[in-house]
Amino acid sequence: MSDNLNYELLNQFAEVYSSKEDPLLAAVNDFTQxxxxxxHMLSGHVQGLLLKMFSLMIRPQRILEIGTFTGYSALCLAEGLxxxxxxxxxxxxxHTAAIAQNFFDQSPIGHKIKLHTGLAADIIPQLDETWDMVFIDADKTGYINYFELVLPKVRKNGFIFADNIFFHGEALKENAKGKSGKAVKEFNNYINNRTDIEKVVLTVRDGLYLIRKR
Structure with a gap:
């Protein structure tokens, strides 16, 4: 690969050469901005399309998303259900959950999305489901705990996606700063050292860990 590749130009290329943003997703994006x-917490156009494509390939029956924000990624993931x-x-x-619910109500697949408001660490153990897909995009200090809570309920060959694993480049540094940067770096090392999963790093946006349960 050429050393002259420009990351910003690559992102612009991805935006232009990817399918156009769905009108409802564009509305979510515009409102959030x-x-x-x-x-900046919004998944956005290219990553949203990637999540949609993965969901359409997997055709999951049950998805868990940890961190709804304004609903963009949930609407993308729900497309493949x-x-x-x-x-x-x-x-x-x-307040943020209410914004997301408003957009879910406008979607023809909104009835497939069940929104829970509260702390994920409290809610996850109450959900009696077997997950085909899990998307982790919440407080970074909770990533390891969320992973440990969901992995036993993920089916064999099910997938977990963890977002922001670069954390604006901070998690790539030898001495990460800030509690979130340090937590993401610790999570990355934790995932990398596990042998009961298969994983690959995707260099999309702020980094995405794709993890398969063996």
């Missing part, structure tokens, strides 16, 4: 204090499928998504902040 204009009204939320942390719009089976006819009787359901996506459970957890958001800790009531």
């Amino acid at each position: 204009k009204n939320h204090a942390e719009p 089976t006819e009787d499928g359901c996506l459970h998504t957890i958001e800790s902040r009531e």
Whole structure:
């Protein structure tokens, strides 16, 4: 690979040469950018399409999302659900959950999404499901705990996706700074050292760990 590749240009290329953003997703994106204090937390166009494609390939019956935010990634993931499928998504902040629910209500597949408001560590043990897919995109200090909570309930050959594993480049440094950067670096090492899973790092956006349960 050429050393002259520009990361920003690659991102722009990905935006232009990927399928256009769905109108409802564009509305979620626009609202979040204009009204939320942390719009960078949105999955966004290219990563959203990637999640949708993975879901369509896997055709999951049950998906768990930890970290709903304003609902963009949940709407993408729900596209691949089976006819009787359901996506459970957890958001800790009531105001943000209400925004997501409003967008779910506008979607023709919104009835397949069940939104839970509260702490993921409390809600996950209450969900009596076997997961085909799990998407972890919540507080970074909780990543290892969330992984340990969900792995026993993931079916054999099921998948876990963990977002933001670069954490703006901080987790790539030898001495990561800040509690979130340090937590993500610890999570990455924890996943890398496990032998009961297969994993691959995807260099999309802020880094995505794709993990398969053996």
